[in-house]
Amino acid sequence: MARAWDVHGLRRDARFRDAAGRVILTRWREMMSFRDGTLRGEDIEELHAMRVSSRRLRAAMDAFAPAFPPKSFRRHLRVVKEVTDTLGDARDLDVSIEGLERLLPQMTPDERPGIEGLIERYREERRAEDAHIHALFARLEEEGFAAAFERWIRSHTGVDVARLAPSPPEGD
Amino acid sequence: MAKPRPVRGVKPGARLAPNARRILAVRIDEVFEHDRAVRDPAHVTELHDTRICFKRLRYLLEIFGIAFRADLEPFLEEVKAMQDLLGDIHDRDVQVPMLEEHLRWLEDREADAMQAVVAGAAARRRRAGPPVDEEAAFRRFRARLDGARRGDERPGVLALIARRRRERDELYARFLVEWEGLHESRFRERLEAAVGIRR
Numbered sequence A: 001m002a003r004a005w006d007v008h009g010l011r012r013d014a015r016f017r018d019a020a021g022r023v024i025l026t027r028w029r030e031m032m033s034f035r036d037g038t039l040r041g042e043d044i045e046e047l048h049a050m051r052v053s054s055r056r057l058r059a060a061m062d063a064f065a066p067a068f069p070p071k072s073f074r075r076h077l078r079v080v081k082e083v084t085d086t087l088g089d090a091r092d093l094d095v096s097i098e099g100l101e102r103l104l105p106q107m108t109p110d111e112r113p114g115i116e117g118l119i120e121r122y123r124e125e126r127r128a129e130d131a132h133i134h135a136l137f138a139r140l141e142e143e144g145f146a147a148a149f150e151r152w153i154r155s156h157t158g159v160d161v162a163r164l165a166p167s168p169p170e171g172d
Numbered sequence B: 001m002a003k004p005r006p007v008r009g010v011k012p013g014a015r016l017a018p019n020a021r022r023i024l025a026v027r028i029d030e031v032f033e034h035d036r037a038v039r040d041p042a043h044v045t046e047l048h049d050t051r052i053c054f055k056r057l058r059y060l061l062e063i064f065g066i067a068f069r070a071d072l073e074p075f076l077e078e079v080k081a082m083q084d085l086l087g088d089i090h091d092r093d094v095q096v097p098m099l100e101e102h103l104r105w106l107e108d109r110e111a112d113a114m115q116a117v118v119a120g121a122a123a124r125r126r127r128a129g130p131p132v133d134e135e136a137a138f139r140r141f142r143a144r145l146d147g148a149r150r151g152d153e154r155p156g157v158l159a160l161i162a163r164r165r166r167e168r169d170e171l172y173a174r175f176l177v178e179w180e181g182l183h184e185s186r187f188r189e190r191l192e193a194a195v196g197i198r199r
Helices: A016-032 A035-040 A044-063 A070-106 A112-143 A145-157 B016-031 B044-067 B073-128 B134-148 B151-184 B187-195
Strands: none
Touching (some): A016 B016, A070 A112
16 A cells, blocks of 8 residues: 655644645645556556545545635535545455455356356446546546645645645655 | 534644544544444444544544654554454445345346347247247257356355355454453543543
8 A cells, every 4th residue: 555645844733724734735645646547547556546545635634624614625525535436436346356356266166157257247347437537537627626626725724735845755 | 424523622723732632532432432333243334334433533543643742553553453344344244235236137137138039039930930940949049048048157146145244244253352352451541541632
């Protein structure tokens, strides 16, 4: 699993609002760093890493919810949740297919056709998920969501993403 | 899914630690909210909700850990172990109905395919009249019918359902032991003391 990015400048005596901006923006950039790899679809671990990061982001948003106006918070959280859920559907199928493939040698010959049929069905469903993922990111791109999200965080926490400069841990 | 309870009294302009303490107090409480219900293996929803509560608590400990002097890493490990165990139980609770649905899907596909074979045979008969060799025609019809059957896929799916149910029983038995262990080791009291929550 991809390591969580360190949050720059986060100190024990931080203000809640400042911590909110730093943690959320770091998790946001961390999640988006896996977008291109997820869209290429060559390595299922990229999608997995993006989903894990999206869950970290959601958790951070939940934790720091009181720093934001409820209405706009719900609107932004809904989009992040959409990312997690869309990636989750694909990831669940990846995990199921891998699990069944591992299980196959342990099954008796008369049980194997059923498992092979199930794997085939999940593979078909998985191919359909790729289209949902591409459509979601195309829509977010069109809406300019990334820039809007970063502006929204800055306006309520005072933390600017360019100055924070989130980056992956060394060695990743 | 259980919605997190609202946390009152958080002051965004104040320091992280006192706010984190308020939030953690509520989230720790939520973990033990279904203490009685989760002792019954049939309470699938409460088990799932408890998993979500552990997950929220885990992320909060990771996020707010910096605000406290105490080392929260051992608590994180305990929380993660419970989250993983409940996650494995939840996977089985989701997989079994999905596999049962797959069985129904196989039956529907089989019914559709057989209907197509019968309709095809009837159409041919209407077009060309009764076949000269009825027996050969019946053999062909039967071969097409057998080809449309998905019966050979069922034993594997049924075996998988049985396996997942068995695993679920084993995982739940382990969960009960771990859950009791949390109480016996006074997990809640230890964690609350570590982050300075006074009840």
